[in-house]
Amino acid sequence: MLTRVGIVRLLGEAGIEVAGEAEDARGLLRLVAAEHPDAAVVDIRMPPTHSDEGLVAAHQIRVGHPGVGVLVLSQYVEPGYAMRLIGDRPEGVGYLLKERVFDAAILVDALAGSATANASSTRQSSPGSPAADAKRIRSLT
Numbered sequence: 001m002l003t004r005v006g007i008v009r010l011l012g013e014a015g016i017e018v019a020g021e022a023e024d025a026r027g028l029l030r031l032v033a034a035e036h037p038d039a040a041v042v043d044i045r046m047p048p049t050h051s052d053e054g055l056v057a058a059h060q061i062r063v064g065h066p067g068v069g070v071l072v073l074s075q076y077v078e079p080g081y082a083m084r085l086i087g088d089r090p091e092g093v094g095y096l097l098k099e100r101v102f103d104a105a106i107l108v109d110a111l112a113g114s115a116t117a118n119a120s121s122t123r124q125s126s127p128g129s130p131a132a133d134a135k136r137i138r139s140l141t
Contacts, residue, residue: 003101007107010104010108016108028057032065039071042054042071043072069093075098092114
């Protein structure tokens with residue numbers, strides 16, 4: 001929970017609208033369906049079991065909401081998880097270690113990269129770097 005609160009604060013300070021917060025994967029999926037964010041920040045390990053609920057939810061978002069970018073957070077480098085999520089469609093996916101999440105520039109760039117990569121594949125993209133596009137991102141965390 002502290003990580004989520006910190007991420008919301010960092011994103012808000014960077015001018016990114018946080019459309020909602022979810023405590024578990026089921027809540028995340030409901031929010032994505034209701035809010036249609038540009039991107040979702042998803043912890044691989046979410047309640048109730050803290051195993052792979054977040055990864056499963058991220059996959060469901062990619063399948064059911066292809067216009068929503070997904071930034072996955074993990075405590076450890078887990079290439080198998082990343083590859084499972086990326087599959088044959090690498091656009092719109094980011095993977096960030098939690099140890100780097102509280103560096104605002106890294107977080108915003110990773111989130112913007114996930115959102116804008118997806119935007120360019122699903123609707124007309126706007127010019128600029130991910131950091132420049134970050135101001136228009138609506139995210140869920």
